[in-house]
Amino acid sequence: MGMAKRRINIAVTGLNAIDSPGPGIPVIRALRESSLFDVRIIGLSYEALEPGIYMHHLVDKTYQIPLPAAGVEQLLNRLRYIHEAEQLELIIPNFDAELFNFIRLADVLLKEMGIRTFLPGMEQFEARHKVNLEAYGKEHGLKIPKSKSLTRHAEIASLSHDFSYPLMVKGKFYDALIAHTPEQVKACFNTLGSKWGLPVIVQEFIQGQEVNVTALGDGKGQMIGAVAMRKQYVTDKGKAWSGISIDDEKLLDMARRLFETSLWRGGLELEVIRTEEEEYYLIEINPRFPAWIYLAAGCGQNHPEALVRLALGEDVKPFEGYDVGKLFIRYSYDMIVELDEFMKISTQGEL
């Protein structure tokens, strides 16, 4: 006789399963496949056209929440309202830009409402930020491309003293562009600065193959799981549209070391360049599960499920191994939605 699954109400953000996809839907799919939990999924959305809002087979109910810029108080008030209706037990935020607020609220959510999260501490979260990545790498013994934060155009001309072109120009939260001249850096600075705010970060361009790791840490130095992937098809936004799980011990060791020294709690993604000489440069740490997290579940490591267990305080043993050579292939798919549904989420903020 099988054990009954534990029922649990989990709120998830990142329902934007669009061309630059959020991780919410993949996280939910992994949770729905859990053998331990019977999940009720409460979607938290920012915009009425996030496709996940209308995926009723995955998301039981959705509530709009205020944009991160509105601040923690507004978010907290909204979560109080949602909690009263839904008795949330856990929130899994999936956007970089909202994490700051959720990390700040983590204690209040737990003490006031008993809602759990499983997030890095504020210090860990800030330390791995693009702006601080070089120092972070030094601290944890990782190779990082040289980088510099820009806040003004005037700083661009002197870049050639320390950098050679081309170089990467990155937005504070998202997006990376390649620039071959100071003029192009200026253009990138304008685009990325107006979209994501300042600073804009320039980074030495490392020639090689990009490889990625999605991993989960228990916050005590132990890596609970990690799956490495190479993108096989990339959209013009640079998003992986298909990828394959790979076996790369050095890469997994890099991740393991990072968890040991940083005591990172929660999910993260490492973006790494592997050079011809088999050197590994960490180019970015995303402080959350990536949009391809469902591949990890497909390869035998259900990280979202493990995160739920960790958040509940269970003793979780690290995964051992995963299937190598499994692919994910994304596709786009049109849903037909009644005006009534769109109207409800637009005017009442819930559906």
Added chain:
Amino acid sequence: MKLKKNIALSDTGFVFDPSTGNSFTVNPIGLEIIGYLKEGRNAEEIKREITARYETDGPGFEKDLADFVNMLQKLKLTDGNGKATD
């Protein structure tokens, strides 16, 4: 010259490198040669096998084999720095 140990070969000619995720397809002769390399056979042995069974002359085949092995090295399917026809 040795093929990397973890390279996966299918009998349909699909070659998969699990450390990079790269995959390739080879024709039946290519597959046969990769199979020999995986067994650790050297160039001379491979030449003997192939010329005994197919209509090809020794020197011509040696050159083709060297090209093929060279390509495998470029694709990082081989171990170490062994010369093309070691």
